[in-house]
Amino acid sequence: MSSPDRAYWKPAEETLPRPALEALQLERLRQTLARVWEKVPFYRRKLDEAKVTPDAVRDLTDLRRLPFTTSADLRETYPAGLLAVPPDEALRLHTSSGTTGKPKAIFFSRQDVDNSAELCARSFVATGMGRHDVFQNMMTYGLFTGALVTHYAAEKIGCLVIPAGPGNSDRQLLLMRDFHTTAIHLTPSFALYFADFLEKRRVDPRRDLALRRAFVGAEPYTEETRRKIETGLGVRAFNSYGLSEMNGPGVAFECQEQQGMHLWEDHFLMEIIDPGSGAPLPPGARGELVLTTLVREAMPILRYRTRDITSITDEPCACGRTHRRIQRITGRADDMLIVRGVNFYPQQIERILMAVPGVGRNYVIVLEGLDEMTVKVELSEAGFDGQLEHVVALQNEIAGLLRAEILTKPKVDLVPPGTLPISEGKAKRVIDNRTL
Amino acid sequence: MSTVRLLAIFVENKPGQTARITKLLAEGRINIRWVTIATSGPFGVMKLLVADPERGHAILKQYGMMASLIDVLPVEVADQPGALHEVAECLARDNINLDNTSGFVANQRAIVIIETADIERARALLVEQGLRVLSREELLGI
Numbered sequence: 001m002s003s004p005d006r007a008y009w010k011p012a013e014e015t016l017p018r019p020a021l022e023a024l025q026l027e028r029l030r031q032t033l034a035r036v037w038e039k040v041p042f043y044r045r046k047l048d049e050a051k052v053t054p055d056a057v058r059d060l061t062d063l064r065r066l067p068f069t070t071s072a073d074l075r076e077t078y079p080a081g082l083l084a085v086p087p088d089e090a091l092r093l094h095t096s097s098g099t100t101g102k103p104k105a106i107f108f109s110r111q112d113v114d115n116s117a118e119l120c121a122r123s124f125v126a127t128g129m130g131r132h133d134v135f136q137n138m139m140t141y142g143l144f145t146g147a148l149v150t151h152y153a154a155e156k157i158g159c160l161v162i163p164a165g166p167g168n169s170d171r172q173l174l175l176m177r178d179f180h181t182t183a184i185h186l187t188p189s190f191a192l193y194f195a196d197f198l199e200k201r202r203v204d205p206r207r208d209l210a211l212r213r214a215f216v217g218a219e220p221y222t223e224e225t226r227r228k229i230e231t232g233l234g235v236r237a238f239n240s241y242g243l244s245e246m247n248g249p250g251v252a253f254e255c256q257e258q259q260g261m262h263l264w265e266d267h268f269l270m271e272i273i274d275p276g277s278g279a280p281l282p283p284g285a286r287g288e289l290v291l292t293t294l295v296r297e298a299m300p301i302l303r304y305r306t307r308d309i310t311s312i313t314d315e316p317c318a319c320g321r322t323h324r325r326i327q328r329i330t331g332r333a334d335d336m337l338i339v340r341g342v343n344f345y346p347q348q349i350e351r352i353l354m355a356v357p358g359v360g361r362n363y364v365i366v367l368e369g370l371d372e373m374t375v376k377v378e379l380s381e382a383g384f385d386g387q388l389e390h391v392v393a394l395q396n397e398i399a400g401l402l403r404a405e406i407l408t409k410p411k412v413d414l415v416p417p418g419t420l421p422i423s424e425g426k427a428k429r430v431i432d433n434r435t436l
Numbered sequence: 437m438s439t440v441r442l443l444a445i446f447v448e449n450k451p452g453q454t455a456r457i458t459k460l461l462a463e464g465r466i467n468i469r470w471v472t473i474a475t476s477g478p479f480g481v482m483k484l485l486v487a488d489p490e491r492g493h494a495i496l497k498q499y500g501m502m503a504s505l506i507d508v509l510p511v512e513v514a515d516q517p518g519a520l521h522e523v524a525e526c527l528a529r530d531n532i533n534l535d536n537t538s539g540f541v542a543n544q545r546a547i548v549i550i551e552t553a554d555i556e557r558a559r560a561l562l563v564e565q566g567l568r569v570l571s572r573e574e575l576l577g578i
Contacts, residue, residue, distance in 0.1 A: 200500075379446060379502060386444030386504035387535070387551075388474045388481040413478040416446055416502045 007320075009125040009157070010118070013266055014321045021322055024266055026060055028294035033057060033066075036300050039084040042077050043302065063269060063292065064280055068303045071096075074104040074245065085109055085298045095143045096244040106145070106244050109298040113152070116145075116247035119264050120153030123253030126262065126319065127213055127238045129183055131158030134210075136175055138186035138194075139218065141165050145248025146218050150185050153250065159183070166190055169197040180210040185249075188221035188229065192361040193422050195232025205234030215240050217249055220308075220329040220347055224354030228361060239328060245304055246291050252326050260313045260325030267295050270326070271303070272312055275333040283314040288333050289326065307333040309345070337365070337430065339373045344406040346429050349375060352401050358383025358394050362420045365410075367432045373410040375402065378417045438572040440510050441489045442549075445482045446502040449475045457482060457501065464495040469576065470549075472538055483536075485549070487576055508549050509559055510575045512568040515546040523548055526565045532558050542578050 008014045016024070033054035036043035046067040047053070056062065074082070074096075083090065091110045095103035108116065129135075135154040139146035141163060154161045162175055166186070172194065175181060186194070191214060198205055205211050214233055216226070217240035229237045241261050242249035251268060252261035263270050268291045272281045275288040289306045293299075309332065313325040331345030346365055353363050353375070360378035367373055375398070383394055395412050403409040421428075447453040454473065461468060461484075470485035486492045489505055496503040513519035520539065527534060527550075535551040547570070552558050559569050 381502070384444075384446050384502050384504050386442070386481065386483070386506040388476055389535075391446065391479065391481070392476050415448055415479065418500045419448060 007125075009122040014122060014126075014323065016266065016322055018322055021265060022060060025269055025294060026057075028266075029060070029063065029269060029292065030054060030057055032292070032294055032296075032300045032302070035084055036302065040082055040300075042073070042081050046302075060269070063271065063303070066292075066302050068278070068290070068305050069301050070305050071104060071245070071307070075102045078102045079105045080107070082299050082301070083107055084300055090298050092148075093143075094145045094148075094244055094248065103143075104245060106247075107298040108247070111295075111297045112247065112299075115267065115295060116149045116250060117152035117156050119247070119267060120150050120250035120253075121156045122264065123240065123250045123262075124150075124153055124157055124183075124215070126253060126255040126321070127215070127236075128256055129154075129157065129159070129213060133157075133159045133182045133213075134162065134179055135159040135183045135185070136162040136164050136172070136179075136181040138164050138166055138172060138184055138190060145242070145244045147185075149242075149248040149250060150215070154183075169194055173198070173201065173203065176209050176211065182210050183213040183215065184211065184233075184235070185215040185217075187218045188216050188225050189219060189422075191216055191229045191233060191237070192225065195229060196361065196417075198232065205232075209234065211235050213238060215249075215253075217241060220331065222347055222351040222354060223328070224351055225361075228354060241308075241326065241329065243306060243308075245301060245306075246293065247296070251291070255317065255319040255321060257318050259317065260327050262317065262319075262321050262323045263326050265323045268292065269294060270312065270324075272310070275307075275309070281311075283312040283324075286311045286330065305333075309333060335430070337367070337432075339367065339406075339410075340371050340408050342406060342408045348405050349402060350429070352405050353377050353398070356394075356398055356401065359398070359414075360417050362417075362422065363429065364420050365430045367430070367434045369435060371434060373408070374413055375410045376413045376415055376420060378420055379414045380417065383414070439507050440485075440549075440570065440572045440575055441505045442508055442551075443484045443486055443489045443492045443496075444504045444506050445484075445496060446504075447480055447482055449478055449480045454482065457496065460495055460499055460501070461486070461492055464492065466492045466495065470540065472536075474536075485575075506551060507555055508551050509555060509562065510570045511548045511550060511562055512570055513546050513548055515541055515544060519546060520548060522565070523550070523562065523567065526561055526567070527552070527558055530557065530561055532561070545578055547575070547578070 037054050050067045052065050090107040092108040094106045137147050141147040214235040214237045216237050226237045238254045241252040252263035254261050271290040272287040281287040289308045289310050291304050293301050308329045310326045310329050331347050360380040363377040395414050399412045466486050468484050473482045493503050532554050537550045539548040
């Protein structure tokens, strides 16, 4: 008989009353500032320019006087310009999954490695995972933080950890069957692909597999996609948020309530700002998430512009955790598309597509010529009864729904399943070939 | 008497897509007796009359093609003026709408293949009218 699931990994830390949590944040912010002032010339210069000294910060609202750090800053200080410990004390190096130019190098000290795993362990336990679980890690191992950090976390909890990595669906299935995997960690695009794969192999996950939970992250996705993953894999899917610049996964995670992701505020200070003006926004308002590390040793970062668009929920959560939640990421400030003068996020398109019966799980947005936009989406089994007219009607219906959402009418191409490139890592949803 | 069914396949409207389908059917020894291809912009639908549509369907599915089976009514009419009119009028009287419909003449026999949403009612009316609705075996025997 298995022991009951633990409610919390570290109860005292996770349910710390708000006043104590905020006092801890202030203390840690001041320590962080003192550290970077002393050890990181880049921040010394930035703080001087902003005319702020570490002891000028007296309460948390002083945070907004501090300078931002951008991803461009991380590239410019590459490889080791933000290191706050002697190189010898760095224990691990990760790089961000940047697609162009220099990567962003992120150093971890021994304490940082341990803390990153601690936060993920809290997150996993918050979903009901425990030591009896078998955790198959389907994220990319290597320079990407996604797999290693969660690997250490699942080991901390005491799970059997299967470091499967992504891809090779046949082998994934074999491992799941033979070792009775109960929890998986993967990207939403791979989750959708794998659900299709199980269907093709005539595997009913509820009957043939022991899967109970999927931790889905590293790419933004919609509630509709979550439901497709839950149905297709026979699991509860938990949304997770992280970024390499902030240790990787486990920055924020859903608890069993699944109403937003608790952001571990004893380790990160969060703000929501207007991505254009940089002005702070109140809880509930959507804007860019800005994070400051509070306990990171090797590489503290002040007010990092994540470019991720979300909002803060500050109502208490039924799970008892006092750390406030952020809502599902609805886009990246960088991903915003402007077509024919209208701006929108690819996730808006996804939300519409995933809610239309008859449409499959894979889609791509192609921008060409002078602002011509085509949404290519795969037809699903349910969408084809043999009649061309019905496919044309479905196509027109989707074009109409998209027009209502984004206020410009894209061309919609329905394509047979398997036609669009599949992704076992981060999905590329936008192909911009415009000649503007 | 087994129902006559067409094998319908959703394909991209670009070079080589028809050949992908026909190759699979040829390899599966599925004989195509009749075909239509209709396109609309980026895609199209191929409809095939084959001896064993269920097996053809299974083969295409196995290779990940999007295929479906459609029940149709093959009606034999006289190969003379007014024959199609007789069919059309018979169905119109009972307010049955003809969907995709096509016809051919083979071995001096004229066949109209009718798709309609109300297939059983249409069959009864045509038979009542004295028209011959062919079974799968009869159609393939032509």
